[in-house]
Amino acid sequence: MANVEVESLTRVFETRSRRVLALDNVNLEVEKGEVFGLLGPNGAGKTTLIRILTTLLLPTSGRAVVGGFDVVKEAKKVRGIIGFSSSSERVGFDFVTARRNLWFFSQLYGVPKSEADRRIEELASLLEFQDQLDRKLYMLTTGYKQRLNLARALINDPTVVFFDEPTNGMDVFSAKKVRELFVREARVNSRTVFLATHNMFEAEEICDRVAIIDRGRILAVDTPENLKLTLDKPVVMLETDVAGASVGDPRTLDGVVGGTVKLDSESETANIRVILRDEDYLDKVVTLLERRGVKVLGYQRLEPTLEDVFISKVGAGFAERERSLEV
Amino acid sequence: MKKLIASISLGLERELGWTFPPLVVLLGTIPATASVLIVVMIYWVGSSAAGAVDPSWIAFLVVGASLYTHFSSYIWAPISAVSEGKASYTYPLVFIAHSSLTYVTGRVIASFIESSFSAILALGLSTVAIKALLGVEPTLSFTPLSIALFALGMLVGLLAALGLGLMLAAYAIFVTRLEWGLPVYISGILMIFSEAIFPTSALPPPLHAIAESLPFTHIIRAARAALIGPPALYSAEIATASLLSATWFLAGVLVYAYSEGLGRRRGYIDLRVT
Numbered sequence: 001m002a003n004v005e006v007e008s009l010t011r012v013f014e015t016r017s018r019r020v021l022a023l024d025n026v027n028l029e030v031e032k033g034e035v036f037g038l039l040g041p042n043g044a045g046k047t048t049l050i051r052i053l054t055t056l057l058l059p060t061s062g063r064a065v066v067g068g069f070d071v072v073k074e075a076k077k078v079r080g081i082i083g084f085s086s087s088s089e090r091v092g093f094d095f096v097t098a099r100r101n102l103w104f105f106s107q108l109y110g111v112p113k114s115e116a117d118r119r120i121e122e123l124a125s126l127l128e129f130q131d132q133l134d135r136k137l138y139m140l141t142t143g144y145k146q147r148l149n150l151a152r153a154l155i156n157d158p159t160v161v162f163f164d165e166p167t168n169g170m171d172v173f174s175a176k177k178v179r180e181l182f183v184r185e186a187r188v189n190s191r192t193v194f195l196a197t198h199n200m201f202e203a204e205e206i207c208d209r210v211a212i213i214d215r216g217r218i219l220a221v222d223t224p225e226n227l228k229l230t231l232d233k234p235v236v237m238l239e240t241d242v243a244g245a246s247v248g249d250p251r252t253l254d255g256v257v258g259g260t261v262k263l264d265s266e267s268e269t270a271n272i273r274v275i276l277r278d279e280d281y282l283d284k285v286v287t288l289l290e291r292r293g294v295k296v297l298g299y300q301r302l303e304p305t306l307e308d309v310f311i312s313k314v315g316a317g318f319a320e321r322e323r324s325l326e327v
Numbered sequence: 328m329k330k331l332i333a334s335i336s337l338g339l340e341r342e343l344g345w346t347f348p349p350l351v352v353l354l355g356t357i358p359a360t361a362s363v364l365i366v367v368m369i370y371w372v373g374s375s376a377a378g379a380v381d382p383s384w385i386a387f388l389v390v391g392a393s394l395y396t397h398f399s400s401y402i403w404a405p406i407s408a409v410s411e412g413k414a415s416y417t418y419p420l421v422f423i424a425h426s427s428l429t430y431v432t433g434r435v436i437a438s439f440i441e442s443s444f445s446a447i448l449a450l451g452l453s454t455v456a457i458k459a460l461l462g463v464e465p466t467l468s469f470t471p472l473s474i475a476l477f478a479l480g481m482l483v484g485l486l487a488a489l490g491l492g493l494m495l496a497a498y499a500i501f502v503t504r505l506e507w508g509l510p511v512y513i514s515g516i517l518m519i520f521s522e523a524i525f526p527t528s529a530l531p532p533p534l535h536a537i538a539e540s541l542p543f544t545h546i547i548r549a550a551r552a553a554l555i556g557p558p559a560l561y562s563a564e565i566a567t568a569s570l571l572s573a574t575w576f577l578a579g580v581l582v583y584a585y586s587e588g589l590g591r592r593r594g595y596i597d598l599r600v601t
Contacts, residue, residue, distance in 0.1 A: 058591050079424060079425040093337065093341055093417060094415070095344035104334075104336075105420065107333030108333065
């Protein structure tokens with residue numbers, strides 16, 4: 001049974017000087033108990049979609065249903081069954097303790113007092129910040145604030161919970177804990193976990209299915225394994241010595257579908273990751289690079305990642321896409 | 328009701344939690360007492376020079392300035408709840424919890440409770456200070472009945488301030504910078520039009536009409552009728568104040584609800600405030 005259904009959803013932001021198509025005819029279905037990842041670079045439309053699904057924003061056209069309720073016509077009912085946490089948020093009221101912050105939100109959702117007390121203890125135990133519960137918010141470290149933020153998103157026992165870049169800025173250990181929590185919430189408590197991320201590793205590791213989004217359009221939806229299997233083109237990493245030469249856009253090399261360049265300006269070397277149309281183009285790419293003054297020191301075939309799937313569809317990686325959006 | 332109580336409780340913690348709570352109330356008496364003493368001192372200097380000090384005018388100023396400072400000190404609560412809430416992301420979370428109107432109301436009530444203690448203390452303190460400093464006793468009558476009637480005026484004022492505050496909060500939904508100045512401008516306008524320090528009959532006719540349409544004008548008049556007299560004026564003034572306050576409150580709720588809908592359509596609810 002689908003817990004999130006999105007049909008032909010479009011959102012346009014208009015100002016006096018420009019018109020931005022943030023979501024373009026998006027269609028999605030997310031099942032109960034599923035960990036679903038929305039993967040794309042910053043500015044791709046992930047947050048806009050989550051804002052609509054959490055009733056913070058109205059769509060321009062199309063329809064979205066969460067837990068069986070329409071986000072436009074039945075916003076109140078949607079709000080009662082969802083939880084939401086964004087990494088960009090400060091987590092609550094500074095001069096109030098972590099416990100009272102959680103208690104306050106539990107009361108807004110009408111959770112009975114004894115149940116609220118039990119949940120606060122349980123979530124603090126799960127996220128390992130029990131000893132911080134009675135400290136005022138401004139006294140907590142960033143890591144504990146992030147944990148409190150996640151606990152707050154689950155305080156009302158939501159059917160569907162939305163996380164926007166939840167592990168952004170977290171240390172490796174905390175991020176691992178949080179990912180385990182997401183999987184547990186989906187498997188044990190049958191919640192739908194809807195996760196917006198630009199972290200490929202995170203999406204591959206915990207998501208049952210992933211939607212790749214770019215410039216407001218869903219490019220593909222499937223399991224991480226299937227998405228990678230759809231990429232039947234070779235992925236090659238070229239180690240190069242650039243020594244003052246310019247690599248340029250890998251897409252301008254004949255036989256390259258798309259690629260990324262990681263330049264180390266100190267050592268004047270670059271790792272060029274390219275997706276080739278087929279294996280036969282490798283020699284040609286090496287020759288073309290050497291004509292540009294780039295010396296190829298070596299290369300290796302790589303297993304494709306979700307970013308390669310993204311590159312194969314739009315020609316550029318997340319970083320290049322984000323830079324192009326800044327222009 | 329549960330949401331409202333939680334919001335009041337959180338509001339009180341937010342207002343008082345930064346230091347020892349009774350100290351916050353005591354600190355709140357400083358601007359209130361100072362405001363009263365400033366206007367009384369200006370009157371005293373002028374009237375002494377003319378050789379016509381009238382204790383009933385001093386009482387007029389004490390009641391007006393105390394109540395005016397009381398309104399001014401909590402009228403900012405709704406704009407703070409939204410503006411600061413957008414900066415800390417608590418406002419979008421409260422919105423998602425379908426509780427923003429209740430939350431803003433709770434924050435205003437919390438601020439009102441804190442300010443009421445300060446205002447009552449300031450009223451007593453300034454009366455004592457005027458007597459000690461100027462040797463003049465304001466003609467105020469502190470009886471259980473007059474205090475109860477004064478308190479009723481403050482409660483009616485809460486409704487009016489909530490209406491005005493919700494309109495300011497509606498504006499705050501659309502701003503992207505913390506707008507601390509706005510409540511100060513509104514307070515300035517109130518000082519002129521609410522009969523806080525001079526009778527509105529001194530204003531030219533069009534401005535006088537504006538003053539008469541403000542609930543605060545009638546609340547201050549009712550409070551004066553309770554503490555100074557004549558008591559017969561009280562019921563008419565409090566009835567007018569209640570009617571106007573209820574109208575303002577209703578208008579505030581409607582404007583706020585409309586603005587939230589518009590904010591959601593245009594994407595302002597969770598727009599970051601700096």
